[in-house]
Each structure stands twice: as structure tokens, then as C-alpha cells.
Amino acid sequence: MKRKTKEAIAGYLFALPIIITILTFTIYPIFAAFYYSFTDYNPLNARNLETKFNPQEALEFHLGVFQTDVSSVDEIIDFFDLLSFIKYDVGVNLDETKEKIILENFDTQKLLKDFVHGKLNKEMKLSDFMSEYLKSGKKYFKRYIPNFLGLLNFKKMFNDQYFRISLFNTFFYTVIVVPVQTFLALILAVAANSKIKGVKFFKLTFFIPSITSSAAISMIFWMIYSKPGILNRLLGYFGFQPIAWLENPNTALPAIMVMNIWTTAGYFMITFLAGLQDIPSSIYEAARIDGATPNKIFWKIILPLLRPQILFVATMGTIGCMQVFDQIYFLIKNMRNITISFYIYKNAFEYGNMGYASALSLVLFAIILSLTLIQRKLVKETY
Amino acid sequence: MKKVFLVVLTVLMVSLSFSVTTITISGWPGNPDEEAAIKAAVDEFNATHKDIQVDWEPIPGNYLETLKTRISAGTAPDIFYVDVYFFEELAGKNILLPLDLFIKKDNFNLNAYFEPLVNAFKYNERVYGIAKDFSTLAFFFNKEIFDKYGVPYPTSEDTWFDLLDKALQLKRKGFETPLVLAADFNRVIPFILGTGGSLVDENLNTALDTPASRFGIKFYVDMVTKYKVAVEPQEVGAGWIGEALGKEKVAMAMTGPWTIGFLKGSYPDVFKKIGVVEMPSLIRKVTMVYTVSWSINRNTPHKNEAWEVLKFLVTRGQEIFVERAGVLASRKDIAAKDTDPIKVPFYKGAEYAYPWKVPTPTGIFSIANDQINSRLKDLFYGKITLDEALKQIKDNYFDWVSGK
Numbered sequence: 001m002k003r004k005t006k007e008a009i010a011g012y013l014f015a016l017p018i019i020i021t022i023l024t025f026t027i028y029p030i031f032a033a034f035y036y037s038f039t040d041y042n043p044l045n046a047r048n049l050e051t052k053f054n055p056q057e058a059l060e061f062h063l064g065v066f067q068t069d070v071s072s073v074d075e076i077i078d079f080f081d082l083l084s085f086i087k088y089d090v091g092v093n094l095d096e097t098k099e100k101i102i103l104e105n106f107d108t109q110k111l112l113k114d115f116v117h118g119k120l121n122k123e124m125k126l127s128d129f130m131s132e133y134l135k136s137g138k139k140y141f142k143r144y145i146p147n148f149l150g151l152l153n154f155k156k157m158f159n160d161q162y163f164r165i166s167l168f169n170t171f172f173y174t175v176i177v178v179p180v181q182t183f184l185a186l187i188l189a190v191a192a193n194s195k196i197k198g199v200k201f202f203k204l205t206f207f208i209p210s211i212t213s214s215a216a217i218s219m220i221f222w223m224i225y226s227k228p229g230i231l232n233r234l235l236g237y238f239g240f241q242p243i244a245w246l247e248n249p250n251t252a253l254p255a256i257m258v259m260n261i262w263t264t265a266g267y268f269m270i271t272f273l274a275g276l277q278d279i280p281s282s283i284y285e286a287a288r289i290d291g292a293t294p295n296k297i298f299w300k301i302i303l304p305l306l307r308p309q310i311l312f313v314a315t316m317g318t319i320g321c322m323q324v325f326d327q328i329y330f331l332i333k334n335m336r337n338i339t340i341s342f343y344i345y346k347n348a349f350e351y352g353n354m355g356y357a358s359a360l361s362l363v364l365f366a367i368i369l370s371l372t373l374i375q376r377k378l379v380k381e382t383y
Numbered sequence: 384m385k386k387v388f389l390v391v392l393t394v395l396m397v398s399l400s401f402s403v404t405t406i407t408i409s410g411w412p413g414n415p416d417e418e419a420a421i422k423a424a425v426d427e428f429n430a431t432h433k434d435i436q437v438d439w440e441p442i443p444g445n446y447l448e449t450l451k452t453r454i455s456a457g458t459a460p461d462i463f464y465v466d467v468y469f470f471e472e473l474a475g476k477n478i479l480l481p482l483d484l485f486i487k488k489d490n491f492n493l494n495a496y497f498e499p500l501v502n503a504f505k506y507n508e509r510v511y512g513i514a515k516d517f518s519t520l521a522f523f524f525n526k527e528i529f530d531k532y533g534v535p536y537p538t539s540e541d542t543w544f545d546l547l548d549k550a551l552q553l554k555r556k557g558f559e560t561p562l563v564l565a566a567d568f569n570r571v572i573p574f575i576l577g578t579g580g581s582l583v584d585e586n587l588n589t590a591l592d593t594p595a596s597r598f599g600i601k602f603y604v605d606m607v608t609k610y611k612v613a614v615e616p617q618e619v620g621a622g623w624i625g626e627a628l629g630k631e632k633v634a635m636a637m638t639g640p641w642t643i644g645f646l647k648g649s650y651p652d653v654f655k656k657i658g659v660v661e662m663p664s665l666i667r668k669v670t671m672v673y674t675v676s677w678s679i680n681r682n683t684p685h686k687n688e689a690w691e692v693l694k695f696l697v698t699r700g701q702e703i704f705v706e707r708a709g710v711l712a713s714r715k716d717i718a719a720k721d722t723d724p725i726k727v728p729f730y731k732g733a734e735y736a737y738p739w740k741v742p743t744p745t746g747i748f749s750i751a752n753d754q755i756n757s758r759l760k761d762l763f764y765g766k767i768t769l770d771e772a773l774k775q776i777k778d779n780y781f782d783w784v785s786g787k
Contacts, residue, residue, distance in 0.1 A: 042476075043451055043452065043454070043455030044451060044454060044455065044472075044473070044476040044478060045476065046454075046455040046456075046457075047454065047455060047456075047457045047682055048476070048477060050457070050682070051477070051681050051682050052682075052684070057484055060484075061481075061483060061484050084507075087477075088477075088481075088507050088509060089481075091477035091681060092477070093476055093477055161779075226617060226620045227617065227618050227619065227620055228619065228620035229620065244615070244617050244618050246617070247615060247617045247618070247760075248764060249760065249761065249764060249766060250764075333760075334757060334760050335753055335754065335756070335757035335760075336757055336760070336761065336766075346753070349445070349448035349451065349452070350447070350448060350749055351747070351749055351750050352451065352472070352747070
């Protein structure tokens with residue numbers, strides 16, 4: 001073997017743990033989500049065919065007689081209802097196609113004969129039981145395979161009121177939050193970069209919200225926004241009527257926006273601060289000698305030179321806003337104000353529509369991807 | 384050779400006699416009293432059974448979501464809580480083990496339990512769980528506030544209009560927020576059924592738009608929007624109804640026995656001023672019953688052992704529960720021993736209570752519940768009219784309950 005190949009093998013061996021981790025926890029789920037978005041996958045069906053049961057007991061219960069009291073198939077066949085037996089006593093989850101397969105192919109005679117001869121008193125898996133007594137169509141009962149729906153999940157979105165509402169809310173949220181938080185972060189960074197007293201204290205104060213857990217922040221803002229809360233008390237001095245900010249469907253989303261801007265602005269400030277410190281001081285000096293006002297310096301020098309950072313902040317901000325979840329999850333109790341990622345969560349884990357949730361997340365992925373591409377087209381990278 | 388055989392045999396015997404089956408039971412963690420009660424029950428079971436050991440592993444946070452995920456991964460506990468609200472969904476998907484065979488073999492007496500609670504966990508005429516306890520809604524009021532404003536106390540015989548009258552009196556005399564209500568569909572159900580209305584028709588389609596049901600919903604919403612005598616708990620800075628009572632921001636509330644434990648623990652001074660009567664009625668006396676069963680995972684490898692544990696949990700286990708956690712007993716003989724006067728309105732309620740589940744063709748109601756709640760909220764804030772809301776519900780109902 002060549003030295004180079006040997007080296008490559010050794011290299012891959014060293015990298016193997018992380019490669020396997022990424023394959024199983026990142027690459028595979030992405031493809032799985034893609035596949036599930038075309039199906040009606042329901043997690044509650046996943047283990048169904050692996051359940052074990054005792055066919056004799058199930059039949060005894062179904063027929064209402066003990067095996068020992070039966071001597072021939074004719075005695076019991078009239079009391080046997082195939083579909084109800086399979087569905088409730090054996091416990092196989094059936095849809096219409098599977099019901100048809102069973103009605104056409106199930107070997108009732110064989111089952112009842114085995115019952116009469118006492119061959120059924122043993123624990124067995126549902127999948128084994130089905131393949132034993134089905135004449136054909138066994139493959140449908142080997143393991144859980146969700147039905148392939150084609151584009152049905154995507155078609156359904158067009159008529160789904162909450163898909164529209166949540167998508168609109170997400171866009172509304174992003175359109176407001178991203179520009180405001182980017183601009184605010186920039187202002188904060190410029191302020192933190194200046195040589196005023198106590199600048200370290202301000203930097204710290206601005207940054208702390210972004211490293212605090214969103215659950216804790218949500219709780220604090222829940223108190224601020226509540227009807228007897230501090231915000232209403234402050235506004236009361238100016239003669240405003242108190243509002244339950246988070247309960248009122250008109251104010252809930254803007255209230256969350258304000259909170260999120262406050263939380264993330266400090267984080268992006270750090271990015272801008274790094275960019276600002278990269279700008280050589282000679283440029284400022286030259287500008288000042290030419291007589292530029294601080295205002296002009298900001299617009300004509302700082303802003304253009306921070307373009308890569310602005311692109312980065314805007315992109316990351318957009319992705320973060322499109323995926324906003326935890327604040328909505330903690331604070332919003334109203335379906336009118338949900339965002340798309342919260343709706344995905346609801347469908348996947350509460351409604352059991354894993355397939356539809358996968359389709360929704362695919363759409364969200366497509367939206368974020370195209371938004372990012374558009375942003376990169378609009379703001380050319382210059383480094 | 385014989386010696387070797389003997390040694391092997393003894394080793395086998397010894398290891399067999401020491402083989403212990405562990406049964407994992409799970410639910411949501413309760414308040415400290417409930418946790419202590421369940422631990423006491425588990426300890427007692429473990430002390431009296433050598434071959435079966437029970438392990439209590441509560442699931443904190445989103446119970447149903449976590450449980451569903453664990454079911455699909457095949458790692459669900461052997462026995463777990465099933466709320467009647469999502470019972471049909473799990474039973475319909477063959478997640479739960481039917482208990483009929485065990486009940487027959489052991490001559491287990493189901494008649495010892497309150498009938499509505501037994502029926503609550505039946506699906507296709509099979510029993511999929513036994514009620515661990517139950518809660519009904521009753522009417523709480525703060526005596527001190529009523530005394531202060533000179534308004535007569537609510538009674539168990541009050542009609543809805545007595546309730547409204549007393550609330551209006553309080554409001555006129557200067558108490559701005561007499562009643563607390565939640566924009567929760569299940570809290571509206573007593574009002575829908577109390578007029579003789581119904582939730583679904585014979586085809587399992589929604590019946591909320593029938594005149595009687597509509598009247599009940601209208602009364603509930605009107606208390607908030609038209610008469611302005613009721614507020615949501617958040618309006619007075621409380622997280623939920625019990626907290627609004629505890630902070631003495633409201634004079635009246637309709638809530639369950641869990642509020643008693645909460646008030647005792649967090650607002651002991653307020654608790655002394657609280658009176659509890661039965662729910663007000665109109666044509667029919669109705670309240671809600673919320674109940675939770677112990678059910679066995681159909682996938683458990685230890686079905687017989689799990690049944691032994693379940694049997695203990697709903698008999699002696701329940702006794703410990705009722706004594707220590709202050710819950711209401713689903714077993715009649717244990718309920719008869721329970722003489723706490725404050726629990727009387729709740730036990731009375733069990734006679735005419737409606738279990739919190741809405742029958743649907745698929746057993747799935749969660750989507751419809753979210754949708755209806757969202758419209759209730761809109762109604763509370765005057766965003767839509769009642770007729771618009773009912774029309775939207777009627778038009779979309781079948782989609783919501785189809786579970787697709």
C-alpha cells in the first residue's frame with residue numbers, strides 16, 4: 001500500500017467517530033424528514049407490529065369460550081368477526097387498504113383449526129402472527145411502513161388556516177425584528193467602542209441577556225407584560241389603560257418582538273464590535289483631518305466597512321427569526337399568534353401528524369434557504 | 384458428574400428465586416404531597432412483594448408528547464397515567480392493554496368504582512384502564528369579600544342567573560373583578576350541557592351551533608364581554624385560576640380540588656376564608672369530571688406482573704393517595720371513608736358529572752380543542768362574533784377530528 005493511502009486510512013479512522021455521529025444524527029434525519037414529508041407517518045404506529053400477544057387468550061376473549069370447551073371449528077365460526085378480532089383483540093392498527101387485504105387473504109379456517117387443536121397458547125409477535133395466517137400480502141405486516149401520500153401533505157397546507165397564520169406571523173416577525181435588531185446592535189457596538197467611562201460595564205450589560213436562558217427571560221417578561229405588571233404601571237402615569245400584553249391577540253406578537261430584539265441585540269453587538277476593532281484608526285484620523293463630522297464618519301466609513309458583519313448578522317438574524325420557537329412556546333397561549341416552528345412542533349408531537357410536520361419543516365427550510373440566497377445576492381461579499 | 388449436576392441445579396434454583404421483575408410506573412410529577420403519597424404506595428408494594436419491584440419514574444414537562452415519543456421508540460414505561468382527555472387516541476391506536484381477561488380471571492370487582500369513571504376508560508366495550516382518582520369542578524368563593532360588600536354567599540342551589548346577579552352586585556358595590564374564567568373549552572362544557580345542549584350529534588359531528596349549546600356558550604362569553612363581571616386569570620396578574628383566588632383578586636371561581644391543596648400550601652390565610660359549593664345550574668346540574676387512569680403498556684414484556692401492580696395501585700394504593708394527597712377516591716368504599724367536609728361538593732358533583740372527553744370518529748380531539756380555544760379567546764377579546772365562530776367551527780370540524 002502506498003504511504004498516502006495508508007495515511008488517508010489512518011486519517012479517516014481518526015475522524016470516524018465524528019463522521020458516524022454526523023451521519024446518524026444530522027445527515028440521516030435530514031433525509032428521513034424529506035422522506036416522511038411524503039407520507040402519513042404516525043409515531044404511535046411505529047411499534048405496533050412488534051407487540052407480543054397470546055393468540056389463544058385473544059381468541060378466547062373474542063369468542064367468549066375457553067379453548068378446552070371447544071371441539072370443532074363449526075361451533076365457533078359463527079361467533080368469529082375477523083376485522084374486530086384483528087383490530088381490537090390482536091391489536092393491529094388498520095387502515096382501509098389493510099382491512100381489504102385482511103378480508104381477502106386471512107386464513108380463518110387455519111386459525112380456528114389451530115385454536116381447536118390447542119396450538120396457539122404461546123406468546124408471539126403481531127408481525128409473525130400475521131405472516132403465519134395471511135395467504136398473501138404479508139409484506140404489509142412485516143414492519144410499519146407509512147403510506148406514501150405523494151404531494152398530499154403539501155397540498156393540504158394551502159387550505160390550512162393555521163399554516164397561513166403561522167407563516168404570516170413568522171414573516172411579520174422577521175421583517176420587523178431583523179432590521180431593528182441589526183441597527184440596534186450596530187448602535188450599541190459603536191457606543192461600546194467609544195472611549196467613555198464605564199464602557200466595560202455597558203458591554204457586559206448589553207451582552208448578559210443573550211447568555212441568559214430564554215426560559216428565564218420569558219418568565220421575567222411574562223411578569224413585565226402582565227396586566228398589573230411594571231409596563232402597565234409606567235404607562236399608567238401617562239394615562240394609558242392597562243393591557244394584558246401577552247393575552248391580547250393584537251399585542252402579543254409585538255410584545256415578543258420587543259423582548260427578542262432586546263435579547264439578541266447584545267449578542268450581535270459582539271460581532272460588530274469585532275468588526276469595528278478591525279477598522280484601522282488611521283482611517284478615522286484621515287477623515288477627521290479632512291473635516292468629517294462624527295455623523296458622516298458613521299455613515300460613510302463605519303457602515304461600508306462593516307458590510308461583511310452586517311451581512312452575517314442579517315443572515316443569522318433572519319434564520320433565527322424564521323425559526324423562533326422558545327419564546328412563543330413559553331409565552332403565547334393563543335393559536336392566532338403562533339409561528340411556523342411552533343406549529344411544526346404541535347403537529348409532530350401533539351397531533352401525531354409527523355408526516356405533515358416534516359412537510360412543514362421542509363417548506364420552512366426552502367423559505368430560509370431562498371431568503372439567504374436572496375440576501376447574498378443583494379449584499380455582495382467583498383472580502 | 385452427579386455433584387456437578389447438583390451444583391448447577393442449586394445455582395439455577397437460587398438465581399431463579401432471586402430473579403426480580405421490575406415494573407416501571409410513570410405519570411406526571413404532582414405536588415410534594417402527591418409525590419410523597421406515591422412513594423409511600425410504591426414502598427409498601429415493594430416491601431410486601433419479593434418477586435416484583437416497582438419503580439416510579441415521573442415524566443416532568445410535556446407528558447403526552449414525551450410519552451408518545453417513548454412509545455414510538457419502544458421505551459415507554461410498563462404502567463402509566465392516561466388522562467381521559469387523550470385516552471381514546473391511545474386506546475384506538477392499540478397502545479394500551481385491554482384488562483378484561485385479567486379482570487375476569489381475578490374476579491376483580493369493577494362495580495366498586497364510580498360508574499362514570501369506569502365508562503370513561505372503556506373503548507369498544509373493552510376496559511383499558513382503571514381510574515386512579517378523579518376531580519370535579521366546584522364553585523369556590525371568598526367569604527371575606529362577600530361579607531365586606533354585603534352580598535349573600537353563593538349556594539349549591541344557585542342558578543346561573545343567581546351567579547350573575549351576585550357578580551353584578553359585587554361589581555356595582557365596587558369590587559371590579561368578581562369572577563375568574565378561563566378561555567378553555569372544557570370549562571364551557573358545563574354551560575353547554577346545562578342548558579340541555581350537547582357537544583356532538585349522533586353522527587359525531589359538532590352540535591355547538593344548536594340553539595341550546597349556543598345559549599350556554601353565549602352566557603359564558605357574555606359574563607366577560609357584555610356584563611364584564613369575569614376576567615381571565617392573566618388579567619389580574621395570575622398564572623391560573625387558583626392563583627387569582629389565592630391573591631384575592633377575584634371573589635369567585637369554578638375550579639377543581641387541586642386548588643384546595645394549592646391554597647393550603649401557598650395561601651394558608653386565604654384558604655380559611657374560602658367556601659366551596661356545587662356548580663350553579665340552569666336546566667340540568669352539570670359539572671366536569673377530570674380523571675386519570677392507570678393503564679398498562681400493550682408492549683410490556685411483563686403483562687401479569689404489571690396487572691398485579693395495577694391492582695395494588697387502584698386499591699390499597701388509592702387508599703394511601705386519598706389519605707395523604709387529598710385527592711378524590713374513584714373507589715366507592717374508599718370514598719365512603721373520606722369525610723373531609725370541603726370535599727363534599729366534589730363528591731356530589733361525581734353524580735352528575737360529564738367526563739372530559741369529546742367522542743370523535745378517530746378518538747383525536749386535540750386539534751379541534753386548540754381551534755375552539757383559539758376562537759374562545761377571540762370571543763373574549765371581541766375579535767369575532769359568536770355566529771362567525773360557530774360557523775367556522777361547523778365548517779372545519781370534520782377536518783379537525785379526522786386527525787389528518
